Amino acid sequence: MMDSKKERLIQKYNSPVPRYTSYPTVPFWENQLDLDSWEELVKKAFHMYGEEEGITLYIHFPFCESLCTYCGCNKYITKNHSIETPYIKAVKKEWKSYLTRFGSKPLLKGIHLGGGTPTFFSPESLHSLLNEIISDCYVDGNREFSFEGHPNNTTEEHLATLHSLGFDRVSFGIQDFDLKVQQAIHRVQPFETVVQITEAARRIGYTSINFDLIYGLPHQNKETLSQTFGKVMDLKPERIAFYSYAHLPSLFKAQKSFEQFLPNENDKRALYELGKDILTKSGYEEVGMDHFALPEDPLCKAKSEGSLHRNFMGYTTSPSKLMIGLGATSISDIHLGFAQNEKGHKEYIRKINEGSDYLVRSHENSASDLIAKEFILDLICHQEARIDSEIWNRLPELNRRKLAEMQEEELISIKDQIIKVSDFGMTFIRNICFQFDLKMLEAPQAKSTFSKSI
Structure with missing residues (x-):
């Protein structure tokens, strides 16, 4: 239950x-x-x-x-x-x-x-x-x-x-x-x-x-x-x-x-x-x-x-x-x-x-693509990754607020530019990665291409 x-x-x-x-x-x-x-x-x-x-x-x-x-x-x-x-x-x-x-x-x-x-x-x-x-x-x-x-x-x-x-x-x-x-x-x-x-x-x-x-x-x-x-x-x-x-x-x-x-x-x-x-x-x-x-x-x-x-x-x-x-x-x-x-x-x-x-x-892949790719792979494979300034500086304020919410919900923790995904948060790993998806953020209408995360 x-x-x-x-x-x-x-x-x-x-x-x-x-x-x-x-x-x-x-x-x-x-x-x-x-x-x-x-x-x-x-x-x-x-x-x-x-x-x-x-x-x-x-x-x-x-x-x-x-x-x-x-x-x-x-x-x-x-x-x-x-x-x-x-x-x-x-x-x-x-x-x-x-x-x-x-x-x-x-x-x-x-x-x-x-x-x-x-x-x-x-x-x-x-x-x-x-x-x-x-x-x-x-x-x-x-x-x-x-x-x-x-x-x-x-x-x-x-x-x-x-x-x-x-x-x-x-x-x-x-x-x-x-x-x-x-x-x-x-x-x-x-x-x-x-x-x-x-x-x-x-x-x-x-x-x-x-x-x-x-x-x-x-x-x-x-x-x-x-x-x-x-x-x-x-x-x-x-x-x-x-x-x-x-x-x-x-x-x-x-x-x-x-x-x-x-x-x-x-x-x-x-x-x-x-x-x-x-x-x-x-x-x-x-x-x-x-x-x-x-x-x-x-x-x-x-x-x-x-x-x-x-x-x-x-x-x-x-x-x-x-x-x-x-x-x-x-x-x-x-x-x-x-x-x-x-x-x-x-x-x-x-x-x-x-x-x-x-x-x-x-x-x-551009240099920016490679940075984001390695970051997302680290999250999915190791449950933690260093947030490169290239990524962080391009994140909209809305996504930063969502990451703050995820911290309050104990899905992630962010300290000294290191993000860690909790075991509980792994249920929502696709949603966590999404917050850093710079390509998707620029074309949100494409979300209909994908299946639901849960």
């Missing part, structure tokens, strides 16, 4: 704000670079950071055989697997263009396969792509190779093939185990199926398994969520991502189908409090926004050592400033700037094969 103070603050702060997987956030990328300019920026960043720190790769696989109606990811629904070959060829070609810009063999710190559904692709297709990429690199001894697997179509062959290439982390999209909820979001996957694939992953040698769970889904209540967590605890994955459902039916029309069955704001937050309480009592530690892990997990160790990092893929232990996105709709974060690939897979393949510009948006 939430106390009255938390309930009041939830009502106060439950407004649309970014998730801050990047800064500036995507709607505020403001200087479109052509492909040549982007690749020159990549070359500069590689020589500044990548040669020493290494690189990480995110590869997007946008295909799914059926539509999960809650999903806000970029995806294309098809059962036609003939698309695998031309898509893999295009991703390989994109990768080779980056290799050319690097000018030397890169140190590979990590790979993450996301989607869509990466396991839509056959083990043979994935091996063809990844074996070539890995062969082009030096592989760091502490590399993190992970992939997102749909429990219904991830096979033991998928697991074995990827493990042979160095993958030892897998994230299964569970969302909820209640059948009524699963039917509403069009993602029915029996608990027995999850048990089988989880046990297979551990048997093959995967040392870290993550479950994605979502609160705020249609028909969810405390009883059903408790039952879901009971089953999750039977399997005890090393990591759990416990996300707020983002309801944006204007962008994702399928979400309209269950709108009338969504919990209200207070009930939704009560679901989170219930899940967090179960996780804490079950031995999990809160790593950061939405993420929990067992104490011996590297994420917890990185947090305690102050080396935790966050990017578009979530929290990571890798310090690399260069994350290269490959595939349709992928986003690259090279510290000096960002770029997003063509969203449609057909256009992406055509443009890659033609050698034409396949970027749909990009942004080169």
Whole structure:
């Protein structure tokens, strides 16, 4: 049961704000670079950071055989697997263009396969792509190779093939185990199926398994969520991502189908409090926004050592400033700037094969952007940050007053230009970061682009 103070603050702060997987956030990328300019920026960043720190790769696989109606990811629904070959060829070609810009063999710190559904692709297709990429690199001894697997179509062959290439982390999209909820979001996957694939992953040698769970889904209540967590605890994955459902039916029309069955704001937050309480009592530690892990997990160790990092893929232990996105709709974060690939897979393949510009948006960070980016990352990863005068001097008086209110509410403390976020305040971390979002402050009408914070 939430106390009255938390309930009041939830009502106060439950407004649309970014998730801050990047800064500036995507709607505020403001200087479109052509492909040549982007690749020159990549070359500069590689020589500044990548040669020493290494690189990480995110590869997007946008295909799914059926539509999960809650999903806000970029995806294309098809059962036609003939698309695998031309898509893999295009991703390989994109990768080779980056290799050319690097000018030397890169140190590979990590790979993450996301989607869509990466396991839509056959083990043979994935091996063809990844074996070539890995062969082009030096592989760091502490590399993190992970992939997102749909429990219904991830096979033991998928697991074995990827493990042979160095993958030892897998994230299964569970969302909820209640059948009524699963039917509403069009993602029915029996608990027995999850048990089988989880046990297979551990048997093959995967040392870290993550479950994605979502609160705020249609028909969810405390009883059903408790039952879901009971089953999750039977399997005890090393990591759990416990996300707020983002309801944006204007962008994702399928979400309209269950709108009338969504919990209200207070009930939704009560679901989170219930899940967090179960996780804490079950031995999990809160790593950061939405993420929990067992104490011996590297994420917890990185947090305690102050080396935790966050990017578009979530929290990571890798310090690399260069994350290269490959595939349709992928986003690259090279510290000096960002770029997003063509969203449609057909256009992406055509443009890659033609050698034409396949970027749909990009942004080169200014000195001010970099200061704000580091500041917000420190808040999200370490719960404290030094307020640079560049940021403080540009804050409107209204935002300074709001920060003073947050101090009175014990969400934060500010002393000697150091801001610290309390454990209680982490519930409102997106709202706290928002007070320092200089880009958003200049264009508040863009708030409708984002989901509510609670």
